[in-house]
Structures are given as C-alpha cells and as structure tokens.
Amino acid sequence: MADLWQNAMDHAVALARTAGAVVREALQDERKVMMKSSSVDLVTQTDQKVEQLIIQSVKDKFPTHRFIGEESVAAGEACVLTDSPTWIIDPIDGTTNFVHGYPFVAISIGFAVNKQLEFGVVYSCVEDKMFTARRGKGAFCNGRPLQVSDQKEISQSIVATEFGSIRDPETVDKVLSSMRKILCIPVHGIRGAGTAAVNMCHVACGCVDAYYEIGIHVWDVAAAAVIVSEAGGVLMDVTGGQLDLMSRRVLAASSRSIGERISREIEAFAPVRDDAPPPQ
Numbered sequence: 001m002a003d004l005w006q007n008a009m010d011h012a013v014a015l016a017r018t019a020g021a022v023v024r025e026a027l028q029d030e031r032k033v034m035m036k037s038s039s040v041d042l043v044t045q046t047d048q049k050v051e052q053l054i055i056q057s058v059k060d061k062f063p064t065h066r067f068i069g070e071e072s073v074a075a076g077e078a079c080v081l082t083d084s085p086t087w088i089i090d091p092i093d094g095t096t097n098f099v100h101g102y103p104f105v106a107i108s109i110g111f112a113v114n115k116q117l118e119f120g121v122v123y124s125c126v127e128d129k130m131f132t133a134r135r136g137k138g139a140f141c142n143g144r145p146l147q148v149s150d151q152k153e154i155s156q157s158i159v160a161t162e163f164g165s166i167r168d169p170e171t172v173d174k175v176l177s178s179m180r181k182i183l184c185i186p187v188h189g190i191r192g193a194g195t196a197a198v199n200m201c202h203v204a205c206g207c208v209d210a211y212y213e214i215g216i217h218v219w220d221v222a223a224a225a226v227i228v229s230e231a232g233g234v235l236m237d238v239t240g241g242q243l244d245l246m247s248r249r250v251l252a253a254s255s256r257s258i259g260e261r262i263s264r265e266i267e268a269f270a271p272v273r274d275d276a277p278p279p280q
C-alpha cells in the first residue's frame with residue numbers, strides 16, 4: 001500500500017531544512033530576547049518567524065491539517081490533539097541555547113493522525129544533522145540508520161536529563177534529588193544538550209542510554225518520540241507507566257529494563273498538563 005503520509009513527511013524535511021537555515025542565519029545577528037511564563041522561559045522573533053513559516057507552508061499544501069505549535073499556544077491557541085492530521089511544531093527547541101550561541105538548537109516537527117504519531121523530523125541545525133523517522137520504517141540521521149545502544153547494565157550507562165525551567169525551590173529539590181540518586185547508582189555520567197529533541201535523538205543514536213525530564217511539552221518530544229521508537233528504544237512515563245504526550249513528562253530509554261531502573265530513582269511530580277483548560 002502506498003505510504004499515505006510520505007508526502008507530508010517529505011514536506012516536513014524540506015521545511016525543517018529551510019527553517020534551520022533561517023535559525024543559523026539568525027545566530028550571526030544580535031538576538032532580541034523576550035520572556036514567556038518566567039525569566040527562564042525565553043522566546044525570540046526567530047522562534048515566532050520560523051513557526052509562522054512552517055505553519056503557513058503546511059496550510060498552503062495541506063489545508064485541512066491542524067497544528068499544535070509552541071508559539072501559537074503561547075499566543076492563546078488551544079493545545080488539543082484530535083483525530084485529525086496534526087502537525088506538532090517546536091520552531092526552536094533549545095531557545096536558551098540559541099540565545100547564548102550554545103550549539104544544540106533543533107527544529108522539531110511531529111505529525112499525528114488519530115492521535116498516533118506517524119513521523120518525526122528533528123533538524124539539529126548547527127550540527128547539520130537531520131533526524132527522521134516514519135512509523136514502521138526505521139529512524140535515520142542524514143540518511144544513515146539509527147539504533148539505540150545495547151547496554152543492559154545501568155552502572156555502565158550515560159543518562160541525559162535537564163535542570164528544567166520550573167525553578168521554585170521545592171521542584172528544584174526534587175530535580176536535584178533525582179539526579180543525585182541516579183549519579184549514586186552510580187551511572188557513568190549525566191549529560192544534557194539543553195534540548196529535549198536532541199537529547200532523545202542521542203538516545204536513538206546510542207550515545208546516551210536514556211533521557212528523562214519533567215516539565216517538557218508535547219512539541220518538545222512528539223517528533224523525537226518516533227525517532228526513538230523507530231531506533232529500537234522505548235518511551236514511558238517517568239514512573240515507568242505508559243507515556244502520555246500531554247503530561248509534560250517523558251522517559252526515553254534504549255530498553256525497558258534501563259528505563260524502569262531509572263524510573264525507580266526519579267522523584268516524580270506533575271506540572272500543569274499541556275491540554276489543561278486555560279485558567280479563568
């Protein structure tokens with residue numbers, strides 16, 4: 001049977017490449033930084049411009065499709081995943097990196113139909129790495145197949161995570177306590193690229209064995225979730241249960257056993273869901 005969504009995926013790859021060139025160009029100029037929910041939740045005109053570029057182009061080509069885009073949601077659009085074909089867009093994953101010139105910055109485009117993720121495209125544009133995956137057809141970086149690591153020993157693993165942007169002291173204590181417990185297993189090390197999408201692609205590549213974070217959003221992880229699972233990895237909630245894309249929690253691992261082992265050390269908490277109704 002013809003692959004129904006291949007056209008859409010080809011378009012996503014082309015758009016990610018175009019968007020990446022815009023982001024790279026913007027890295028040469030001074031960047032005007034604005035705040036969203038707090039002083040550590042940043043946005044720039046480039047985030048907004050890239051999201052509009054992607055959405056307008058998709059609307060022209062696929063007029064019936066729907067969108068969940070980070071900056072559109074910030075501007076008041078609903079964050080609802082229906083059964084309709086839906087593009088889930090993070091125009092710049094790693095805006096803080098972008099602002100500082102730290103070289104992990106990605107364009108993330110996921111696509112879901114009937115609430116099932118069909119493909120994911122993550123373009124790490126400074127490194128010029130194009131990560132792609134179509135459900136059932138494998139994951140690739142610049143056309144080369146990806147495979148998660150075969151590490152079964154937690155004590156010989158590298159775990160990726162982030163400090164996150166929720167900075168009330170109680171939450172920070174939980175984040176640090178989880179990291180402390182994981183370090184003391186002990187694992188070989190903890191890393192973090194500053195972008196969920198790239199951290200997850202690192203799981204898909206096999207250079208880290210697991211990644212977890214609480215506080216991410218659906219647009220940070222939708223595309224990379226396909227890439228991880230098509231590379232042979234597993235996705236779960238930080239408690240080891242089933243992944244819920246709107247819950248703002250993710251754990252991606254090279255195997256269920258590594259994932260479950262890490263989940264036992266995580267102090268879970270529950271940020272306001274992405275699909276929560278807006279406060280009145």
Ligand SMILES: O=P(O)(O)OC[C@@]1(O)O[C@H](CO)[C@@H](O)[C@@H]1O
Pocket residue numbers: 042070090092093094095096162163164165194195196197213216220
């Ligand atoms: O706002 P952005 O840049 O699209 O994304 C937010 C984010 O970069 O912040 C987290 C670090 O806590 C990442 O894991 C996540 O992807």
Ligand SMILES: [Mg+2]
Pocket residue numbers: 090092093094219220
């Ligand atoms: Mg993001």
Ligand SMILES: [Mg+2]
Pocket residue numbers: 047070090091092093094095
């Ligand atoms: Mg972003």
